[in-house]
Amino acid sequence: MGTYKRIKGTKDIFGDEIDYWNYVEDTAKDLFHRYGFMEIRTPIMEEEELFSRGIGQDTDIVQKEMYTFEDKKGRLITLRPEGTAPVARAYIENSLINLGSPQKFFYIGPMFRYEKPQSGRYREFYQIGAEIFGTDHPLADAELIVLVFDYLTTLKLNNFKIKINSIGTPKSRENYKKALKVYYEPLIPNLCEDCKRRFNTNILRLLDCKIDIETAKKAPSILDYLDEESRNDFESLKKYLEIFEIPYEIDSRIVRGLDYYSKTAFEVIHKDLGEQTVIVGGGRYDNLVEQLGGPKTPAVGFALGIERIIEALKKEEVKIKKRALIDVYIAFQGERGQIEGIKLSKELRKKGIKTFLNISQRNLSGQFRHADRLNARFTLVLGEDEISNDIVTIRDMESGEQTQVERSWVTEIILEKLNE
Incomplete structure (x- = not known):
């Protein structure tokens, strides 16, 4: 199939x-x-x-x-x-x-x-x-x-x-339709098929035909019949x-x-x-x-x-501002990292930060590749070391630069970085 x-x-x-x-x-x-x-x-x-x-x-x-x-x-x-x-x-x-x-x-x-x-x-x-x-x-x-x-x-x-x-x-249009009929009648053999049909059913439409344009230009003007x-x-x-x-x-x-x-x-x-x-x-x-x-x-x-x-x-080549799909990607290792990642995602989203929490079985390098494909601005890493020391690694996905910050300060620092 x-x-x-x-x-x-x-x-x-x-x-x-x-x-x-x-x-x-x-x-x-x-x-x-x-x-x-x-x-x-x-x-x-x-x-x-x-x-x-x-x-x-x-x-x-x-x-x-x-x-x-x-x-x-x-x-x-x-x-x-x-x-x-x-x-x-x-x-x-x-x-x-x-x-x-x-x-x-x-x-x-x-x-x-x-x-x-x-x-x-x-x-x-x-x-x-x-x-x-x-x-x-x-x-x-x-x-x-x-x-x-x-x-x-x-x-x-x-x-x-x-x-x-x-x-x-509608009343004044009737007189105009009669004038159009008089104008178009001798021209019927030269009109397109749609115009031939419309002559009897909807004669006004002959004026906006995309084929018989020159014929329409010479037709009587409705403004003379108002x-x-x-x-x-x-x-x-x-x-x-x-x-x-x-x-x-x-x-x-x-x-x-x-x-x-x-x-x-x-x-x-x-x-x-x-x-x-x-x-x-x-x-x-x-x-x-x-x-x-x-x-x-x-x-x-x-x-x-x-x-x-x-x-x-x-x-006209008008430049449209692209909406950043994702501000932050949360990458983690192990069960403790996952639990902390879930908590952090809730915290960030409450502050209006567009957050993608890793929801697959990828290892850390696979998560980084995924964050890159999603065009995330920052990736927050919660590995074994980070969890043990109550810190979070912030990777700037444009420059590749990494900084480590205390867990309690992450949301504020991300907000600051996004507003720079």
Whole structure:
């Protein structure tokens, strides 16, 4: 029988790579809390209808990309392909509206889509997202874009570009869709297969096709079809971004791929990953909560792809501080050494020192080799001589220098050395 391999489109994350993930996630948690967002965690499985109803029956995600299966009771269950619909479901089901409005939530976790794996894109991929429920004020849209800018610059990224658009209300969008149909109809024979299909099912998606880019550039602009309310909100959004001193570009081809968006739509692209590579996407979705059976609740949010953010960090050669896995390795000989090692490990860990206690049958030289492979900063030795004289040998694993200290002083001396 052969060895097992990970499923295509998934990855194992370990070693130096974990430092990037911790950096991206810890920075997000710290900053989002500073902006008044509360963390929310939703299940990775939901009823299939939550997504077909919320995202839209004719979207690529629902048509081609969802992992859906029947459970033992014949119910259709879907691994979540995105985070907004589950958070909206949780908001309704748990009556979070009773906590007052507006409310701010953020989430971090895996999503699942059956897509062709490529650079920075996986079938199991991780997103960080933020949602604001209960306000239709354009200042909420602006604050989310400010948060995105603040987050990316805090990560020390520079080569990104924020693009904004308004896709209007559903009513004003109908007139625009008619204009798009008129523009695209004579061009159908020359379009890619996806665009030919989308012409009848989801014509807005033709604007963000990655193949027929030049055709999309010449299409009518949605900004010419906005109703007065959408136009005013878009003007306010631009004004607020200027007050916040956030650089942005207007791109009338941003429509986002999900049916629930209305008015504000925005994306962030990273220049080193290519103009087509979106690292953050978001916008307003004022009808989603009501569509899912809740009270009328305006809302706005965004999601960013962790894998793509990490790719951008590597492209820009941002130096990530490595976390020392182990401060101290405790090596011992004999039963008395083992007992003293156990006591010492408890003492060190209580003081917050990352401690690896030898838990194998190796001799002392084998333990030193193990400590070296684990990249331990110091090795504490409890051999026969040390136990008899109530001392501990401290070996600096970088310099190889050894010092002997009284057992009662070990913890204090290690703390001092680690803080040097």
